Amino acid sequence: MTEPTQTEIEDFEQTTQERIASESLLVDVDGFEGPLDVLLTLARTQKVDLRKISVLELSEQYLKFVEEAKKLRIELAADYLVMAAWLAFLKSRLLLPPDPTEEGPSAEELAAHLAFQLERLEAMRRSAAKLMARDQMGRDFFARGIPEAVSQNRKITYNATILDLMQAYAYIKTKGNFEPLHMIERDRVFTMEQALGRMRTLIGHAIEWGDLNQFLPDGWRDDPKFRRSATASTFAASLELVKEGKLEIQQSELFAPIKLRTKRSQ
Amino acid sequence: MTKEQNDTLFEAPPMAEQERMVEAILFASAEPISKRAIADRLPHGCDVSEALVHLRKRYEGRGVKLVKVDDAWAFRTSPDLGFLMQKERYETRKLSRAAIETLAIIAYHQPVTRAEIEEIRGVSVSRGTIDLLLELEWIKLGRRRMTPGRPVTFVVTQVFLDHFGLESERDLPGVKELRDSGLLDNRPAPGALLEDTEAEVDLENEDQDDMFE
Amino acid sequence: MTKEQNDTLFEAPPMAEQERMVEAILFASAEPISKRAIADRLPHGCDVSEALVHLRKRYEGRGVKLVKVDDAWAFRTSPDLGFLMQKERYETRKLSRAAIETLAIIAYHQPVTRAEIEEIRGVSVSRGTIDLLLELEWIKLGRRRMTPGRPVTFVVTQVFLDHFGLESERDLPGVKELRDSGLLDNRPAPGALLEDTEAEVDLENEDQDDMFE
Numbered sequence: 001m002t003e004p005t006q007t008e009i010e011d012f013e014q015t016t017q018e019r020i021a022s023e024s025l026l027v028d029v030d031g032f033e034g035p036l037d038v039l040l041t042l043a044r045t046q047k048v049d050l051r052k053i054s055v056l057e058l059s060e061q062y063l064k065f066v067e068e069a070k071k072l073r074i075e076l077a078a079d080y081l082v083m084a085a086w087l088a089f090l091k092s093r094l095l096l097p098p099d100p101t102e103e104g105p106s107a108e109e110l111a112a113h114l115a116f117q118l119e120r121l122e123a124m125r126r127s128a129a130k131l132m133a134r135d136q137m138g139r140d141f142f143a144r145g146i147p148e149a150v151s152q153n154r155k156i157t158y159n160a161t162i163l164d165l166m167q168a169y170a171y172i173k174t175k176g177n178f179e180p181l182h183m184i185e186r187d188r189v190f191t192m193e194q195a196l197g198r199m200r201t202l203i204g205h206a207i208e209w210g211d212l213n214q215f216l217p218d219g220w221r222d223d224p225k226f227r228r229s230a231t232a233s234t235f236a237a238s239l240e241l242v243k244e245g246k247l248e249i250q251q252s253e254l255f256a257p258i259k260l261r262t263k264r265s266q
Numbered sequence: 267m268t269k270e271q272n273d274t275l276f277e278a279p280p281m282a283e284q285e286r287m288v289e290a291i292l293f294a295s296a297e298p299i300s301k302r303a304i305a306d307r308l309p310h311g312c313d314v315s316e317a318l319v320h321l322r323k324r325y326e327g328r329g330v331k332l333v334k335v336d337d338a339w340a341f342r343t344s345p346d347l348g349f350l351m352q353k354e355r356y357e358t359r360k361l362s363r364a365a366i367e368t369l370a371i372i373a374y375h376q377p378v379t380r381a382e383i384e385e386i387r388g389v390s391v392s393r394g395t396i397d398l399l400l401e402l403e404w405i406k407l408g409r410r411r412m413t414p415g416r417p418v419t420f421v422v423t424q425v426f427l428d429h430f431g432l433e434s435e436r437d438l439p440g441v442k443e444l445r446d447s448g449l450l451d452n453r454p455a456p457g458a459l460l461e462d463t464e465a466e467v468d469l470e471n472e473d474q475d476d477m478f479e
Numbered sequence: 480m481t482k483e484q485n486d487t488l489f490e491a492p493p494m495a496e497q498e499r500m501v502e503a504i505l506f507a508s509a510e511p512i513s514k515r516a517i518a519d520r521l522p523h524g525c526d527v528s529e530a531l532v533h534l535r536k537r538y539e540g541r542g543v544k545l546v547k548v549d550d551a552w553a554f555r556t557s558p559d560l561g562f563l564m565q566k567e568r569y570e571t572r573k574l575s576r577a578a579i580e581t582l583a584i585i586a587y588h589q590p591v592t593r594a595e596i597e598e599i600r601g602v603s604v605s606r607g608t609i610d611l612l613l614e615l616e617w618i619k620l621g622r623r624r625m626t627p628g629r630p631v632t633f634v635v636t637q638v639f640l641d642h643f644g645l646e647s648e649r650d651l652p653g654v655k656e657l658r659d660s661g662l663l664d665n666r667p668a669p670g671a672l673l674e675d676t677e678a679e680v681d682l683e684n685e686d687q688d689d690m691f692e
Contacts, residue, residue, distance in 0.1 A: 033364065036388025079389075105456035113455050120386060123449045128370035130439035137429045138356045140348035142507035144341060148294035148556055151565050158615055160574045160582070162643045166652055168576070169583035172600060189603050193594045197628025289542030290560040307563050329502030343503040350500055350520050354507045 035083035038065060040118050050119035055111035056094050059087040090114075188225045190217070195233035196240060203247055203262050212238065212258040278311030281320065288317040298338030298428055335428045345431070359402075365395050369404060373426070373438055374450055377408035377419035382452070396420070404429065491524030494533065501530040511551035577608050582617060586639070586651055590621035590632035609633070617642065 032038050042061045043053050066084045069076050093107035135141055202215060212235060213221070220230035238260055241247035251258045278284065287308055292299060305314045318339060322332040325341070333342050343351065361369070368391055371383050383391050399405045404426040408419040422435065432438065444450050491497070500521055505512065518527045531552060535545045538554075546555045556564060574582070581604055584596050596604050612618045617639040621632035635648060645651065 034389030109456040120449050128366045134430045135345040140345045142343045142351050142354050143296040145507045145509040147296040156570045158574050159571050165583050168579040191594045193630045201627050286542035290556045293543045294556050329499035330506045343507050347503040351507050
């Protein structure tokens with residue numbers, strides 16, 4: 001968008017140019033960043049220190065701006081109208097003699113705060129411009145183009161004391177209350193090593209194709225959790241033996257029984 | 267066990283050598299490196315501050331200069347030679363007016379909440395504006411404000427300082443004048459808002475204990 | 480378009496300035512850059528070769544040196560300072576519960592197979608845990624067990640003994656001592672009270688037979 005220039009705003013006050021100027025202002029309503037922005041733009045026409053600005057005059061200008069917008073059927077966002085209402089209220093308060101019974105901030109205080117807000121916004125705009133006018137990296141100055149990587153050597157020392165060790169062992173030992181380990185209490189894991197060991201002794205007997213299930217150890221076939229673990233490890237062990245060239249494995253289709261037999265030597 | 271012996275056996279290298287080392291470390295990095303990080307990489311007993319003073323002086327008037335960013339140091343090309351670097355120039359995304367103003371407000375008023383930014387600009391701040399600045403790593407989240415709702419605050423980063431060639435937030439253009447004229451004060455609107463601020467203070471005291479990070 | 484005019488209007492900058500310019504270009508360039516490419520960037524009439532000679536001399540003995548890579552030029556950290564480009568980070572970590580338990584089992588039951596460790600702990604032992612202990616050289620491979628599959632066994636090492644301040648595995652406190660020191664509760668253990676770890680190891684070995692059919 002193009003911000004209205006100083007002259008455009010001055011035209012705003014002149015009757016002949018009023019229409020055109022106000023249109024150019026109003027067409028840019030979308031470009032304004034809210035009512036405070038409009039107020040600041042209007043305030044600049046007063047060409048005085050923002051602290052000494054006439055809030056009364058500013059209110060009138062703003063209300064006029066809103067009127068024009070209405071005439072031109074331009075939809076104004078609610079916050080523009082809220083500001084208009086507040087300024088109309090402030091204007092009336094500024095014109096009437098103060099009511100001594102009324103509590104809360106005086107009209108002058110409110111007007112002073114508005115002037116402060118405008119001045120602060122203006123100051124931020126100027127600062128933003130100064131900031132952007134500074135030398136910038138990647139435009140005016142540059143960092144090293146070929147940075148050299150720093151290699152990180154991480155050295156980790158693990159710490160454990162004899163007490164940690166004893167406590168850990170004590171924990172394991174008390175966990176089972178010193179009962180000898182029974183089959184029942186055994187964890188439901190048939191390890192790969194166990195399966196492999198078992199399969200090695202069994203494959204010699206598997207001359208014909210036999211179902212994988214037949215190779216599961218006793219006591220691991222009924223309970224589903226036991227069976228699952230034993231099946232998985234036995235299957236993995238079988239694959240290992242196939243890899244070693246000691247076993248053949250086949251499955252006719254998806255989910256069909258997996259069959260095993262000893263690899264026949266030619 | 268022989269640590270004490272080592273300390274006496276090996277002295278810190280001479281200052282000229284320390285300066286070379288700091289030079290190498292800083293030259294090798296595209297990002298500013300803190301004094302602390304430099305010291306960690308130097309042999310025991312080196313005086314990084316002194317080495318930096320020497321080094322800065324050595325590069326005065328050269329094509330490359332040693333700059334301070336926050337508590338970190340970096341080599342940067344001299345700004346007057348920027349015109350030679352057409353090829354290295356990268357386009358910073360064109361920032362909207364809203365983004366530039368929001369950035370300035372965060373830089374000058376930090377730590378600042380979104381509500382405060384909106385109060386200053388008089389319009390709501392879109393999520394995209396904040397996201398963009400976060401993405402550029404020019405701003406980051408500061409501590410939460412101990413007011414109702416515990417809003418997050420925003421502060422500018424070292425990347426921001428580096429980008430704009432600032433040594434610290436105190437070097438922002440005109441910051442002193444702004445502060446002196448009271449334009450950086452968090453002046454509450456007269457009336458209703460006043461009560462809120464008082465409530466805030468109480469809350470702050472109560473909340474001290476469960477302050478998070 | 481006004482290039483020719485410029486040529487006649489402006490003379491090449493003084494050599495000191497040319498040197499600065501080359502310095503900045505070499506610093507900022509993302510790759511080594513040829514004389515030709517440098518010349519293209521400099522104002523007309525500059526003598527790149529001479530500037531490079533000056534610059535190279537200037538950096539002699541510094542932390543950074545100007546080097547020629549093929550027919551291109553670049554700054555590089557001085558080779559003798561390469562050690563500064565390595566950062567060593569020391570971290571002390573606590574062993575995970577799984578690791579310390581596994582280690583304890585190996586120490587008390589050695590030689591012990593992985594299956595046996597799992598049996599005793601009641602959970603499977605991850606490859607990473609064993610690897611870590613091997614890497615720390617606190618455990619090593621013992622003899623293979625003469626059981627089906629000939630599983631490897633693990634035993635503790637001299638490094639382990641040194642770390643834990645033990646003269647031999649026999650110095651490991653026995654179960655009775657553990658109990659006396661309150662690390663085990665005082666409930667009477669079923670079966671024989673194990674007086675020392677050796678007895679226990681034997682027991683475990685006996686147990687094995689019916690553990691693995």
